[in-house]
Amino acid sequence: MCRHLAYLGPSEPLGRLLVAPPHGLYRQSWAPRRQRHGTVNADGFGVGWYAGDDPVPARYRRAGPIWADQSFADLARVVRSGAFLAAVRDATLAGADAEAAAAPFAADARLFSHNGAVTGWPGSLAGPAGTLPPEELLSLEARNDSALVWALVLARLRAGDDDGRALAETVLEVAAAAPGSRLNLLLTDGATVTATTWGDTLWYLTLPGSGTVVASEPYDDDPRWREVPDRTLLVADRAEVRLTPLKEPGDTATQAFVSPKEPRT
Numbered sequence: 001m002c003r004h005l006a007y008l009g010p011s012e013p014l015g016r017l018l019v020a021p022p023h024g025l026y027r028q029s030w031a032p033r034r035q036r037h038g039t040v041n042a043d044g045f046g047v048g049w050y051a052g053d054d055p056v057p058a059r060y061r062r063a064g065p066i067w068a069d070q071s072f073a074d075l076a077r078v079v080r081s082g083a084f085l086a087a088v089r090d091a092t093l094a095g096a097d098a099e100a101a102a103a104p105f106a107a108d109a110r111l112f113s114h115n116g117a118v119t120g121w122p123g124s125l126a127g128p129a130g131t132l133p134p135e136e137l138l139s140l141e142a143r144n145d146s147a148l149v150w151a152l153v154l155a156r157l158r159a160g161d162d163d164g165r166a167l168a169e170t171v172l173e174v175a176a177a178a179p180g181s182r183l184n185l186l187l188t189d190g191a192t193v194t195a196t197t198w199g200d201t202l203w204y205l206t207l208p209g210s211g212t213v214v215a216s217e218p219y220d221d222d223p224r225w226r227e228v229p230d231r232t233l234l235v236a237d238r239a240e241v242r243l244t245p246l247k248e249p250g251d252t253a254t255q256a257f258v259s260p261k262e263p264r265t
Helices: 014-018 070-078 123-129 134-138 145-158 163-177
Strands: 002-013 045-049 058-062 080-089 105-107 110-117 182-188 193-197 203-207 211-215 232-236 241-245
Touching: 002 014, 002 070, 002 110, 002 182, 002 193, 014 045, 014 070, 014 080, 045 070, 058 070, 080 110, 080 182, 105 145, 110 145, 123 145, 123 163, 134 145, 145 163, 145 182, 163 182, 163 193, 163 232, 193 211, 203 232, 211 232
Parallel strands: none
Antiparallel strands: 002 080, 002 211, 045 058, 045 080, 105 110, 110 182, 182 193, 193 232, 203 211, 232 241
């Protein structure tokens, strides 16, 4: 299991949202309040951010616990961005991929994170993996479940799906192949944040004039945090948050729900 967070809004030091809050992602690496599976997220961490007019995000990732990296604390104090995604990792299985296995994964202008685990990994995803070209499988950044889920999402994006459809269809595909998987996915292109809830917690916070935060759990006790129901697709930008229920694998019924536009001043 992992914890992750994405932010869109006015340019802020990374540390204001990741380190400074009393229950920020930094503290969630050893003391998460709402994590249902696992207790310590010390198997790696990472942050990706967008700078200036460059559409390709920068990343900083490490294999160890975030609290042991003094370079990150210094970086987070001075690096500012209006869009970033960060994660702390609790590995599903032991592996030797080091920082390559730590989110955020990246391609083109997007950053991606997976909070959860694929049941029966790796055998359960032999079918979905077989839909990918061999060169894509050989190019996987790491040999873990999150990297393969990202490859499935990326294949849909490059085939023309929008971010919401790419995440939703990947969740349904993986859930059908590996029932019981936990598939909270988080994706950003620097202008929008798209996420799914499937087996674990997700919350969002919108502040007038101060942006939108989407996170595994609240980083403080602000009463404006809102929990996202399980089996939901979230799409957010700097102006509004939209929620759409996800159907179960094999359910052909169409469902849709759009949240009221968040008030802005």
